[in-house]
Amino acid sequence: MSKQSLSTQPYKGTRDFFPEQMQVRDAIFSQLRASVESYGYQAYDGPMLEPFELYAAKSGDEIVSEQLYSFEDRGKRKVAMRPEMTPTLARMVASRSNQLARPIRWYSIPNLWRYERPQRGRLREHWQLNVDLLGLASVEAEVEIVQVAIDLLRGFGAGISDFEVQINHRQLMDAVFEQKLALSSEQVPLVARAIDKRAKIEPAAFEKLLVEAGCKAQQIEDLNAFLVSPLMELEADFGDNPGFKDLCRFFDHVNAIGLGPVCRFNSSILRGLDYYTGIVFEIYDKHPDNRRALFGGGRYDNLVGMFGGEQIPGVGFGMGDVTLADFLDTHGILPQVSPSIDVMVGLFDASLFDLSQQIARQLRQAGLRVSSVLVPMKLGKQFQNADKQGIPIMVMLGPDEAQQGQVTVKHLKSGEQETLAQTSLVPYLQNLLA
Ligand code: HAM
Numbered sequence: 001m002s003k004q005s006l007s008t009q010p011y012k013g014t015r016d017f018f019p020e021q022m023q024v025r026d027a028i029f030s031q032l033r034a035s036v037e038s039y040g041y042q043a044y045d046g047p048m049l050e051p052f053e054l055y056a057a058k059s060g061d062e063i064v065s066e067q068l069y070s071f072e073d074r075g076k077r078k079v080a081m082r083p084e085m086t087p088t089l090a091r092m093v094a095s096r097s098n099q100l101a102r103p104i105r106w107y108s109i110p111n112l113w114r115y116e117r118p119q120r121g122r123l124r125e126h127w128q129l130n131v132d133l134l135g136l137a138s139v140e141a142e143v144e145i146v147q148v149a150i151d152l153l154r155g156f157g158a159g160i161s162d163f164e165v166q167i168n169h170r171q172l173m174d175a176v177f178e179q180k181l182a183l184s185s186e187q188v189p190l191v192a193r194a195i196d197k198r199a200k201i202e203p204a205a206f207e208k209l210l211v212e213a214g215c216k217a218q219q220i221e222d223l224n225a226f227l228v229s230p231l232m233e234l235e236a237d238f239g240d241n242p243g244f245k246d247l248c249r250f251f252d253h254v255n256a257i258g259l260g261p262v263c264r265f266n267s268s269i270l271r272g273l274d275y276y277t278g279i280v281f282e283i284y285d286k287h288p289d290n291r292r293a294l295f296g297g298g299r300y301d302n303l304v305g306m307f308g309g310e311q312i313p314g315v316g317f318g319m320g321d322v323t324l325a326d327f328l329d330t331h332g333i334l335p336q337v338s339p340s341i342d343v344m345v346g347l348f349d350a351s352l353f354d355l356s357q358q359i360a361r362q363l364r365q366a367g368l369r370v371s372s373v374l375v376p377m378k379l380g381k382q383f384q385n386a387d388k389q390g391i392p393i394m395v396m397l398g399p400d401e402a403q404q405g406q407v408t409v410k411h412l413k414s415g416e417q418e419t420l421a422q423t424s425l426v427p428y429l430q431n432l433l434a
Contacts, residue, residue: 013124
């Protein structure tokens with residue numbers, strides 16, 4: 001029987017993170033954490049598996065019937081690998097609703113699973129920064145959340161004109177669908193899906209989708225007119241609509257704060273998830289090579305209440321690591337990573353193992369990140385290995401140095417080296433690496 005070897009490829013749509021990629025990922029996540037913590041958000045996490053019903057209740061058909069990884073566990077419970085974090089967040093907040101100081105400002109960077117066709121910006125496993133503010137029903141919460149979203153990109157060095165926040169409101173759209181266009185409840189999701197695709201397709205293809213959704217010529221004309229109207233022109237028809245009022249207040253605030261130029265009303269932004277009840281938004285890259293939605297979010301006022309307790313309103317967003325890395329790469333602002341190991345302590349021969357280990361321990365106690373050679377090998381090979389790992393400095397000692405209480409420090413980039421007393425090694429290296 002022929003033995004077929006196992007593939008070294010990761011499962012389709014997932015990534016291995018080798019040390020050099022892990023360093024970039026860590027640098028990106030550190031920057032994200034620093035940005036959201038500067039607004040007072042606290043980290044939380046939850047389990048990767050949740051009961052299937054948690055998503056079936058609210059996440060929406062696309063995620064549940066097409067993208068969920070779900071299975072029956074050995075105890076015959078139907079479970080799902082989390083495709084998003086918001087239901088877990090809502091469950092956690094509901095479980096402690098009486099004890100939490102309001103508003104609740106929480107963030108997390110979970111890995112999420114969605115059975116999608118892998119393509120640019122879309123994988124089956126991704127990491128998603130979630131930033132959420134719960135306990136406030138007014139647009140001041142959205143004003144903060146959108147500022148956080150903007151400052152996340154600014155924190156990496158993005159310019160204010162590199163991206164745009166496009167904003168809409170579900171209640172305004174409900175009024176358009178139900179009052180202005182008088183769509184039936186079966187037509188609404190079809191028309192919403194067509195609008196969602198509008199930016200990516202030709203006007204004729206958009207019209208075809210509307211016809212397929214059962215729209216008449218007048219409805220199509222009215223919808224097209226609505227979709228190109230600036231917010232202020234909607235006042236005559238929608239002046240009393242709570243969504244219209246929220247949007248006006250939101251824009252008044254962001255204009256006053258100086259973020260008006262980054263924010264734009266776009267009535268084509270709907271977002272796929274069913275639980276949004278108010279403002280919805282997407283952040284778009286404006287670079288011609290990467291014109292696409294980077295991340296998005298919105299208000300969900302009915303999610304926490306589904307656990308039977310208090311109905312706590314919330315607003316937040318999810319930012320995926322894949323689209324973020326594409327954005328940073330396109331704009332040339334991926335974080336620069338520095339070596340993760342400061343020093344390699346070499347080994348001249350087996351008799352000097354213990355002394356070399358003592359020196360390595362001393363350096364670690366002084367706060368340095370130190371790797372060491374454990375079995376003797378040619379010195380050239382030791383230098384090569386250290387250099388391959390990006391380690392800038394090698395510390396060596398042979399029998400003569402050992403006897404005289406000395407040590408040699410070699411700079412691997414320049415090849416220069418210096419011999420000094422072992423007692424001076426810590427301050428010498430600390431100074432060098434500072
Ligand atoms: P979402 O729009 O489904 O929202 O995902 C948010 C972001 O996650 C997307 O804009 C994208 O950056 C990233 N993302 C989603 N799916 C994938 C994928 N298959 N591959 C790579 N990246 C992906 C939510 O998940 C909401 N729960 C966000 C939220 C938090 N709303 C309120 N709070």
